[in-house]
Amino acid sequence: MPTPPTRPALRARWDARRAEVVAAAARVFAQRGYHATSIEDLIAATGLTRGGLYHYIDGKQELLIAVLDELIDPLLARCREIVAGPGTAEEHLRAVTRAWLAHVAAHRDHMVVFNQERRTLERDPAWAHIRAARRDFEALLGGILRRGIDEGAFAPADPQLALKALLGMGNHTAQWFAPDGRLDAEQIADGYCALLLDGIRARAR
Amino acid sequence: MPTPPTRPALRARWDARRAEVVAAAARVFAQRGYHATSIEDLIAATGLTRGGLYHYIDGKQELLIAVLDELIDPLLARCREIVAGPGTAEEHLRAVTRAWLAHVAAHRDHMVVFNQERRTLERDPAWAHIRAARRDFEALLGGILRRGIDEGAFAPADPQLALKALLGMGNHTAQWFAPDGRLDAEQIADGYCALLLDGIRARAR
Amino acid sequence: MPTPPTRPALRARWDARRAEVVAAAARVFAQRGYHATSIEDLIAATGLTRGGLYHYIDGKQELLIAVLDELIDPLLARCREIVAGPGTAEEHLRAVTRAWLAHVAAHRDHMVVFNQERRTLERDPAWAHIRAARRDFEALLGGILRRGIDEGAFAPADPQLALKALLGMGNHTAQWFAPDGRLDAEQIADGYCALLLDGIRARAR
Amino acid sequence: MPTPPTRPALRARWDARRAEVVAAAARVFAQRGYHATSIEDLIAATGLTRGGLYHYIDGKQELLIAVLDELIDPLLARCREIVAGPGTAEEHLRAVTRAWLAHVAAHRDHMVVFNQERRTLERDPAWAHIRAARRDFEALLGGILRRGIDEGAFAPADPQLALKALLGMGNHTAQWFAPDGRLDAEQIADGYCALLLDGIRARAR
DNA sequence: TATGAATGAGCCTTCATTCAT
DNA sequence: CATGAATGAAGGCTCATTCAT
Numbered sequence: 001m002p003t004p005p006t007r008p009a010l011r012a013r014w015d016a017r018r019a020e021v022v023a024a025a026a027r028v029f030a031q032r033g034y035h036a037t038s039i040e041d042l043i044a045a046t047g048l049t050r051g052g053l054y055h056y057i058d059g060k061q062e063l064l065i066a067v068l069d070e071l072i073d074p075l076l077a078r079c080r081e082i083v084a085g086p087g088t089a090e091e092h093l094r095a096v097t098r099a100w101l102a103h104v105a106a107h108r109d110h111m112v113v114f115n116q117e118r119r120t121l122e123r124d125p126a127w128a129h130i131r132a133a134r135r136d137f138e139a140l141l142g143g144i145l146r147r148g149i150d151e152g153a154f155a156p157a158d159p160q161l162a163l164k165a166l167l168g169m170g171n172h173t174a175q176w177f178a179p180d181g182r183l184d185a186e187q188i189a190d191g192y193c194a195l196l197l198d199g200i201r202a203r204a205r
Numbered sequence: 206m207p208t209p210p211t212r213p214a215l216r217a218r219w220d221a222r223r224a225e226v227v228a229a230a231a232r233v234f235a236q237r238g239y240h241a242t243s244i245e246d247l248i249a250a251t252g253l254t255r256g257g258l259y260h261y262i263d264g265k266q267e268l269l270i271a272v273l274d275e276l277i278d279p280l281l282a283r284c285r286e287i288v289a290g291p292g293t294a295e296e297h298l299r300a301v302t303r304a305w306l307a308h309v310a311a312h313r314d315h316m317v318v319f320n321q322e323r324r325t326l327e328r329d330p331a332w333a334h335i336r337a338a339r340r341d342f343e344a345l346l347g348g349i350l351r352r353g354i355d356e357g358a359f360a361p362a363d364p365q366l367a368l369k370a371l372l373g374m375g376n377h378t379a380q381w382f383a384p385d386g387r388l389d390a391e392q393i394a395d396g397y398c399a400l401l402l403d404g405i406r407a408r409a410r
Numbered sequence: 411m412p413t414p415p416t417r418p419a420l421r422a423r424w425d426a427r428r429a430e431v432v433a434a435a436a437r438v439f440a441q442r443g444y445h446a447t448s449i450e451d452l453i454a455a456t457g458l459t460r461g462g463l464y465h466y467i468d469g470k471q472e473l474l475i476a477v478l479d480e481l482i483d484p485l486l487a488r489c490r491e492i493v494a495g496p497g498t499a500e501e502h503l504r505a506v507t508r509a510w511l512a513h514v515a516a517h518r519d520h521m522v523v524f525n526q527e528r529r530t531l532e533r534d535p536a537w538a539h540i541r542a543a544r545r546d547f548e549a550l551l552g553g554i555l556r557r558g559i560d561e562g563a564f565a566p567a568d569p570q571l572a573l574k575a576l577l578g579m580g581n582h583t584a585q586w587f588a589p590d591g592r593l594d595a596e597q598i599a600d601g602y603c604a605l606l607l608d609g610i611r612a613r614a615r
Numbered sequence: 616m617p618t619p620p621t622r623p624a625l626r627a628r629w630d631a632r633r634a635e636v637v638a639a640a641a642r643v644f645a646q647r648g649y650h651a652t653s654i655e656d657l658i659a660a661t662g663l664t665r666g667g668l669y670h671y672i673d674g675k676q677e678l679l680i681a682v683l684d685e686l687i688d689p690l691l692a693r694c695r696e697i698v699a700g701p702g703t704a705e706e707h708l709r710a711v712t713r714a715w716l717a718h719v720a721a722h723r724d725h726m727v728v729f730n731q732e733r734r735t736l737e738r739d740p741a742w743a744h745i746r747a748a749r750r751d752f753e754a755l756l757g758g759i760l761r762r763g764i765d766e767g768a769f770a771p772a773d774p775q776l777a778l779k780a781l782l783g784m785g786n787h788t789a790q791w792f793a794p795d796g797r798l799d800a801e802q803i804a805d806g807y808c809a810l811l812l813d814g815i816r817a818r819a820r
Numbered sequence: 821t822a823t824g825a826a827t828g829a830g831c832c833t834t835c836a837t838t839c840a841t
Numbered sequence: 842c843a844t845g846a847a848t849g850a851a852g853g854c855t856c857a858t859t860c861a862t
Binding site for chain 3: 647648650651727730731733734735760767768769770771772773775776777779780782783784785786787788791797798803806807809810811812813814815816817818
């Protein structure tokens with residue numbers, strides 16, 4: 001991130017513009033893919049000029065990092081609040097899944113980029129933070145499952161596989177979710193939880 | 206694909222080399238990502254020279270198509286055999302999931318590339334075939350679920366969501382599967398089926 | 411043509427440089443031939459760098475089009491003025507031929523390129539305009555001949571062949587004309603007109 | 616030209632194949648242009664294989680030379696016969712022009728190539744022969760005109776310009792001649808001679 | 821602050837030619 | 842004789858980034 005101006009008045013405008021740039025980048029990256037997006041595309045999407053753009057970013061890759069940072073930090077913070085609060089494991093699972101999928105739905109672009117460009121950044125030091133946040137999110141979900149097991153509420157044949165399955169469902173959602181589709185994020189989250197907990201087998205009552 | 210030599214003896218060698226090239230490309234694409242892979246990387250991975258490589262491929266993109274084609278066609282064929290054969294919906298579900306995950310495990314590189322580069326090709330006519338195969342695979346899985354419902358074996362709250370969930374689990378597997386890991390492909394497949402059917406909720410006996 | 415800058419001050423400079431680039435290209439294309447001219451040759455001829463050159467052109471072929479466009483449009487405009495003005499068919503013929511050969515003499519490079527690279531562009535849509543201009547020029551010359559016939563001034567055995575003959579003479583001139591040669595463009599034009607009108611046969615007075 | 620086989624039986628076949636190759640090359644060069652013609656195009660046009668082709672030629676450029684040599688030498692020989700024979704200057708002019716345009720009509724491909732690729736070869740030593748032949752042809756035509764002047768039959772205002780005009784007409788013919796067109800080569804030749812001698816001016820009888 | 825011209829390394833691809841088989 | 846695999850230089854072009862104005 002370039003050093004922003006120090007005078008508060010200017011700083012505010014700078015921050016706003018930087019935020020616009022990052023949002024536009026997320027949109028374009030998601031549409032075209034990071035590599036296929038040129039700086040030209042970004043200046044078209046932001047309305048800035050070539051040189052102007054570089055007042056707000058250090059480079060294309062830093063912009064990708066910014067897009068992903070923006071994505072994962074608030075989600076992780078929200079989930080930590082949830083698990084720090086009261087509730088059974090099942091309630092926490094549902095709440096976290098809802099928060100997660102609300103995030104996926106609200107930042108579909110970012111999520112697609114996140115899933116897609118993992119490899120692009122894997123060796124970049126700036127990526128470490130995002131990677132850590134990802135691990136933390138997985139650990140948090142895993143913790144909920146473990147607590148449910150300890151409390152006797154969940155009994156997965158293979159706890160780790162159950163976690164991976166849940167992650168798979170959730171991550172994949174960004175690929176097919178449509179904002180005006182039949183289901184909203186909350187319904188999807190609840191549906192995933194119901195599937196994970198009870199499965200689809202027909203049972204006698 | 207360039208026109209292969211006509212004489213059978215040479216044809217065999219050519220085919221073998223082409224297969225090597227495609228396999229090497231899948232490996233490198235999966236490691237580095239398609240866009241980040243240069244022709245230089247490919248000649249290093251194949252041991253061919255710059256010009257020699259072009260005896261076996263028409264270009265970088267055609268190579269990507271080849272990698273993906275190689276991936277999905279045999280899987281689809283195998284799955285069609287399964288659903289054409291005898292068995293309950295649950296048996297078909299398990300068999301198809303096993304075949305699918307065996308494929309994912311055996312072609313992890315290809316699968317990662319497939320998930321990653323979807324967007325790269327989305328507007329390319331050559332992509333249509335792969336896209337269609339993907340849709341067919343989803344439809345096939347969906348058909349099994351529907352049959353299970355019709356036969357009274359499955360009772361998902363939302364059949365379409367159940368399908369998306371299963372696809373999410375399976376696709377995501379390529380991202381974390383390790384050939385020398387704790388679980389092999391069959392165990393994972395059976396685990397996914399168990400999860401999808403029965404969930405993880407602890408139940409009184 | 412790349413999009414030029416919008417600010418008038420910069421626009422002027424850009425236009426000037428673009429014109430220099432096109433002129434240099436005409437020179438080099440004429441000397442070496444279009445195909446044998448590399449981008450390297452063009453950057454040497456313009457003094458720009460590889461990337462800098464591409465600020466003013468969209469590609470090598472667009473540059474060829476630009477060279478040819480620059481050639482034919484002003485000539486056609488001038489000729490249209492002439493035939494729209496007063497004068498007998500013979501006077502028009504002489505005036506148009508003079509304008510034509512002045513053009514050939516002034517833009518010998520362009521003309522050689524035009525004659526040489528016809529085939530290069532023949533299937534390119536961008537070529538349509540140039541092709542049309544060429545046809546228009548032929549039609550214009552043909553119109554003068556026809557008018558002369560109608561008015562009883564000319565009596566060619568085969569009017570179409572006479573037109574082709576005149577076109578042949580004129581076009582061929584670019585191949586041998588030397589700016590410091592014995593004849594200037596006007597003398598050549600008048601010479602061609604005299605030949606076309608009266609031939610070279612010795613006649614009794 | 617590669618060294619042909621020495622044994623007469625093989626030599627005959629070799630010569631025939633070489634001739635086929637040159638003819639095919641003329642055809643393809645004229646259609647596509649020399650530079651735009653790849654060796655691949657030539658093997659497609661000849662039916663030979665890549666390596667096989669190189670048994671009959673030394674390279675692409677040598678093939679171009681061969682095409683042009685084949686073109687100009689027989690024409691020059693025929694014209695020399697004509698001027699060595701009996702007849703007035705006008706008769707010689709007509710006969711040579713007829714031979715020339717018959718040649719143009721019969722070898723339109725070669726002629727187009729000749730006009731187009733002049734520049735390609737201009738610095739090549741192998742080109743010297745063709746260049747010389749071209750000069751000889753011009754000189755031969757010029758000689759006829761001069762003889763006509765000396766004998767009092769022709770009275771051009773500018774003899775050299777008359778020569779250039781004739782050359783222009785003739786060379787240009789390759790660009791528009793159609794074998795199934797309204798005029799055959801002889802008619803065109805006679806038409807050009809008539810134009811050159813008498814012009815198109817309407818005269819009182 | 822903002823502009824857009826300029827940079828130049830690097831990209832994918834083509835192609836005439838050679839040579840082991 | 843004939844084959845076609847292999848060569849590798851050179852081609853045109855893109856693009857993230859810098860910097861004088």
